[in-house]
Amino acid sequence: MAYEVNGQVVEHDEEGYITNLSDWSRELAEEIAKTENIEMTDEHWEVVNFLRDYYEEYQIAPAVRVLIKAIKKSMGPEKGNNKYMYELFPYGPAKQACKIAGLPKPTGCV
Amino acid sequence: MSDTKKFLYVNRKAPYGTIYALESLEVVLIGAAFEQDVALAFLDDGVFQLTKGQDTAGIGVKNFSPTFRALGDYDVNKLYVERESLEERGLTEDDLQEIMYEDEDDDWAEKPSIRIVSRAEMAEIMAEQDVILSF
DSSP: OEEEETTEEEEBOTTSOBSOGGGOOHHHHHHHHHHTTOOOOHHHHHHHHHHHHHHHHHSSOOOHHHHHHHHHHHHOTTTSSHHHHHHHSTTOHHHHHHHHTTOOOOTTOO | OTTOOEEEEEEOSOSSSSSHHHHHHHHHHHHGGGOOEEEEEEOGGGGGGGBSSOOOGGGTSOOOGGGGGGGGGGTOOOEEEEHHHHHHTTOOGGGBOOOEEEEGGGTTEEEEOEEEEOHHHHHHHHHTOSEEEEO
8 A cells, every 4th residue: 555646656554654754755745634635734734743843852653632732832722722633633633643744653542 | 530540660671672661661651541640660671761872773673762751741750760770780860861741730840750769669669559560
């Protein structure tokens, strides 16, 4: 199973998470978002970039509860809440945003 | 909450070479969702898990030591390290990475999660637990 971006083939697992984290690019993110029926806006990118920074620092894709708390701390309560995050990523902010960010499935996410 | 139990995850093995250390950390992160009272203990070679400046490039596995610094976000902020185990390996507290958490009850002040305890204190800590998981 694979995504195709600019003629390049990027392998993913059965749930759509890319296998090799270094394959990630912004173009690929747009492609993954399409398969999730998400139109990427600046607000989506803000969360995706935040997750990539979090992973870079801690080597972990955070659980949704932790993600929302961390967003609240860094961007304020108007963004760090369930409603805002689920509007951006209806099928689970951690799950979908991690997939688009090219990260593994969040630990503890089933 | 009356059904909160005290969980202690005991880590006795070096971080790499076996999967125990990483598995333990993953179980801690998963278990954190259940909002129990969680603490970690590091003794024997387990104290090496918290050393700073780990570089795994030569052995081709992921360096997961930065993940310990995320534990505060998961409300896990009691990391007990046995002093005797450090000393027996020529280590001191200065060889360990700094792991902080923000205390919600103290205006989010940053506090250290690592607490160095003696072997006798470690025994007392273990005696207080409801559940002990050993890795």
